[in-house]
Amino acid sequence: MTRLHALVLAGLAVLSVSCGPKEKVVKIAVAVPLTGDMGTEGQGLRRAVELAVEEANAAKRFPHRLVAEPFDDRADPKEAVNVANLIISDPRIIAVVGHYNSGCAIPAAKVYARAPVAMISPAATNPEVTAQQLSSDWSGPRMAFRVVQTDDVQGSYAAEFAFKRLGKRRVSLLHDKTPYGQGLAEQFKKVFLRLGGGIVTEDGVAVGDKDFKALLTKIKGGGSGSEGIYFGGLYTEAGLLLKQMRELGMKDPFVFISGDGAKTSGLFDVAGDAADGAYLSIVGVPVEDLPSAKTFMEAYKKRWTGAGEELKPFDHFGYEASRIVFAAMEKGATDRAKMIEELRKTDFTGVLGLTRFDEKGDTLNKIVTMTRAKAKDRTFDSLR
Amino acid sequence: MHFEQHFQQIVNGLTLGAIYSLIALGYTLVYGILAMINFAHSEVLMLGSFAALGLAVFAPTFFGASPLGLAALFAVSMAVAGLVNVLVERFAYRPLRTISRLAPLISAIGVSIVLQNAVFLWISTQALSFPQPGVSGQVSIFGASISALQLVILGAALGLMALLHFFVEHTKMGKAMRACADDFATAGLMGIDANKVIAITFFVGGALGGAAGVLYGMNYGSIKYNLGFLPGTKAFTAAVLGGIGNIRGAVLGGFILGFLEVLASGYIPDGAQWRDVIAFTVLIVVLLVRPSGLLGEKTAEKV
Structure with a gap:
């Protein structure tokens, strides 16, 4: 190898170090x-x-x-x-x-x-x-x-909570037709029925829907007397449901229970004061x-x-x-x-x-x- | 289910219908004169609700719970929405009016996308909570307790429709509008300033859309950059159902659609998820039987 060659090679080596990826x-x-x-x-x-x-x-x-x-x-x-x-x-x-x-x-x-x-x-x-x-x-x-x-854990827990802690026997089921929302609602239903409770009505809503008043009026007037709503879905629909529920006079002791998808500060932006008193289950323990x-x-x-x-x-x-x-x-x-x-x-x-x-x-x-x-x-x- | 429930469902249908009707009027007024569909109307509605929110945030004392403050809020939001609609017409539709029927339509879709994204990028990507107008709780009517807010919304919408009726039927400008809708070219020959009439039509349609935007915000409690799309599509459907271009048709179509939706989600078991399917099936059937809509007149092809 001549000196020139060595120099060029050394130069190239320096170049490749400085131009290539500095670190992995x-x-x-x-x-x-x-x-x-x-x-x-x-x-x-x-x-x-x-x-x-x-x-x-x-x-x-x-x-x-x-x-x-x-x-x-x-x-x-x-x-x-x-x-x-x-x-x-x-x-x-x-x-x-x-x-x-x-x-x-x-x-x-x-x-x-x-x-x-x-x-x-x-x-x-x-x-x-x-x-x-x-x-x-x-x-x-x-x-x-x-x-x-998973939702089976969360839905089951909510059903037991509604039945045992809140003493509810007849609940209306709502979900947003997504794998998450429907999954929660189905698990809630399974456990709630097993405990001896009854599902009064069961309805799906579309994500993005704004008007649930007709549906809520139906739930309110259901002849067999629904004592609350379990909703599987996210905060936007949950917030609108809460707001419209309160407007229709569906208040305590009529309960609203939902899952972790609704438990976020956004719920208060959508529902305002109507969010007060809603029950929301979360997986794990709140970080606080x-x-x-x-x-x-x-x-x-x-x-x-x-x-x-x-x-x-x-x-x-x-x-x-x-x-x-x-x-x-x-x-x-x-x-x-x-x-x-x-x-x-x-x-x-x-x-x-x-x-x-x-x-x-x-x-x-x-x-x-x-x-x-x-x-x-x-x-x-x-x-x- | 007893009387109270049915009565509440009727009020639900009327409120929903009233909002659809107000928006549908904006589509139908413009179509009546220019035979074009203003796809940007849903964004005018959205801007109306944001104007109201802005006013409520920056001048909260002005927009109190008092009826006067509420009226002022409506007036300003309607003016903003009307003005936006006039500007859209002036800069995005008028230059294209004589080119082809399709050009303004595409331009309208473009305006709609621009306005929506402007709010998305500059104001908020998230839902913003809309201040409540200080009416809450229930009032008792015929022994049934009815949401007070819904009655306010219904009253405001019906009042605006009455105003529009008076404007179109009993004022000179209304007469000019009807003349233009009847025969655009001849109206021009009779000395009617067509551009002025068109601008005023856009203002009135936009203002009604703006009012609907405020009512929408009140009714649902939160607003978002894309809120106009769904009610806009529904209201456009209502206008077609009633016979697009026909003012009474738009109102009728709006209420029919509102009641259909309430009927589907309130009375049919598991009907909430079938609501739109049911409503649009009825629309298709009506159009198959009456292609020009319920109150639409059969008009010969304009040449």
Whole structure:
């Protein structure tokens, strides 16, 4: 090798170092609705995952840099599939934290199974999200996990609460025809009937509908005397239902019970004072009541201080999901396949307490809490 | 179910119908004169409700619970919505009027998208809560307790329809409008300033849409950038059902649609999810029997 050659080579080597990727990057996809009606909830999850990633980077837990890359599924199943295809085509993405809606998580999981890449949902509660992996036509490994409890747990709990705690015997059932809403309502019905209660009416409404007065008038006038409504759906419809119920004079002791999809500050924007007294179940324990989440809450409040950047109901699940991924990485999950393997063996103690997954990928940590809306303070008080 | 329930359902149908009718009038007035469908009308409605919200937020003392404050709120929102509609006509429709029938239609869809996204990007992507007009609770009528808010909405809508009737039938400008609707070219030859009549028609239609927007906000308690789409589509349907271009037809169509929806979700078991299917099936059947709508006149093709 001549001197000139050596010089050129040395120069090239310097060039390639300075121009090429400075450091290795490993990405975690955050696939949630970032715009639209559920955008506020998704943005909260994005902030929670970013916080977890920033903490891990600051602590230099990994030889490479971690990046949380947000993807907007707009709470739309079609968009969720598009986003999932984008995600699997980026080899630097090692795992997905998402999706928020069950309707999105179910079809998206099918795409992730093809890659395969692990998906941990911080919010999707329909049993199908993980149960579909047991069906015979499931192609690919079981890669769907979730850190939230399923609707069967939540719906059953609400039914027992209505029957035993509130002493209700006849309830009207409403749902928004989505996998989430209908799933909750069906589980409520199953348990409520088993306990000996009766379902007076059962109706589906469309997401986006505004006028429920005719339907509510029917429920109010039902000859067999309904004592309350159980609604499976999200906060916009729940808020409109509450507002129109109160206008029609359907007040205490007539109760309104719904699930975690309605338990968000948005409910107060839609319903105003009419939200007062509504019962809303949530999966897990409200983050405010979790001693293990104190550090997380403080860190979150310090990192995110802007307008509308307050803690959202599912943020601690998003944070926990990210940290479960990091724990798996520390145990040697350096690629997508190993990640799925490691996640199955998860035994992680964090914000939510102990998380382990059953053979479907559902968390074994099953707690549901009932809360009651207080419109004056825009808060939800846990009932013990 | 007893009397009280039926009576409440009638009020439900009337309130829903009244809002549809008010919006349908905006479509039908414009169609009557220009034979064009103003697809931006649903956004004019939305802007009316946002104007009211803005007023309520920035001048809360002015917009109190007093009837006077309420009337002022309506007046300002209607003026804003009417003005927006006039500007849309001036800049997006008038230059295209003579080119083809299709061009203003596409332009209208464009305006609709622009207005909706302007509010989405500049004001809010989320639902904003709409201040309540200080009427709440129930009033007792014929022994049935009825939502007071619904009665206010119904009263306001019927009052505006009466005003429109007076304007069209008993004023000079109303006469000019009818003349233009009857025969645009001849009306021009008779010395009617067609552009002025068109601008006024757009103002009146937009103002009614703006009022409907305020009523909508009051009725549902929250407003959003895309709120105009659904009631706009329904009201357009109502206008076609009644016979588009015909003022009484728009009112009739609005109330029929309102009652159909109440009938479906209030009386048919599990009917809430079939509401739109039922309403639109009736529409198709009516149009098959009477293609020009219930009160529409059969007109020869305009050449």
